[in-house]
């Protein structure tokens with residue numbers, strides 16, 4: 001009998017990719033996702049249609065913060081907890097929703113996980129935004145200083161998870177660094193930039209473009225997340241980064257080549273809550289997870305741009 005896995009946030013950008021790969025590898029997956037209003041739920045419902053046809057996928061649309069999860073966890077061995085409300089800027093105005101989806105949902109899930117006899121491990125999707133403007137590279141044993149309510153809520157939820165380690169369950173928190181690739185959320189920069197380029201519109205840039213990010217391809221994130229379920233180490237936060245930090249100005253040069261379009265930029269002032277640079281120390285992920293990112297930025301962004309071209313063309317939005 002194959003083991004049963006729970007993926008929270010299974011209709012999200014990363015969670016749906018993880019779920020699809022687990023199903024392909026023969027696991028039974030229980031997906032929990034209530035398709036929140038954080039962005040157009042139509043994208044999530046389209047993913048549900050794809051997952052639902054798989055005979056080994058079972059979906060629950062409960063809100064993790066409000067429902068008892070005891071029944072759903074029966075027989076589940078591993079919980080990948082990816083549900084959450086992502087995005088920095090929105091968190092300054094929708095504070096309560098961020099607490100609900102990130103902290104209260106995690107707290108409530110942990111109550112059920114700790115009393116579920118079959119669950120041996122929970123892997124939590126934390127974020128590089130817990131670091132703020134820390135010294136590069138960001139080290140897990142270094143300082144955390146979130147610059148936004150989003151970052152703070154991810155840090156609070158991460159602490160809840162790690163405090164539960166050893167209390168009837170093993171836990172691990174992975175600090176994801178800006179994730180991109182096909183399926184990326186519609187509020188994220190790389191998608192907004194590529195949509196503007198494809199539709200031959202000016203793109204909006206907050207700042208001067210010298211800020212840099214350690215972009216991480218979605219399949220690399222999925223690979224590291226799966227490894228975190230199978231290591232003997234627990235109770236730790238571990239960075240997952242792509243390993244090659246680049247500036248947004250460099251991103252635009254690559255985007256111009258990938259789309260064969262001139263990029264026009266509307267400059268706005270730097271956005272509140274965004275770190276100037278992000279870069280992961282990868283020592284822990286290499287030594288504990290045996291993880292090394294496989295996809296370089298140009299190849300990964302090329303895959304994302306192709307996906308987006310097809311999405312926009314199907315929606316009649318081609319430039």
Ligand SMILES: NC(=O)c1ccc[n+]([C@@H]2O[C@H](COP(=O)([O-])OP(=O)(O)OC[C@H]3O[C@@H](n4cnc5c(N)ncnc54)[C@H](O)[C@@H]3O)[C@@H](O)[C@H]2O)c1
Pocket residue numbers: 008009010011012013014015032033034035036038044062063064065081082083084085086087100101102105125126127128154175176177178179180185
């Ligand atoms: N995408 C990134 O670059 C990135 C970086 C760092 C961390 N993360 C974290 O990884 C996780 C997945 O990110 P994503 O980009 O796939 O986001 P996403 O918004 O596409 O997916 C999150 C999913 O969680 C669901 N959800 C939210 N609150 C819920 C609740 N209370 N009950 C049930 N379902 C709920 C949403 O409906 C959504 O489908 C998030 O926790 C995010 O904070 C993402």
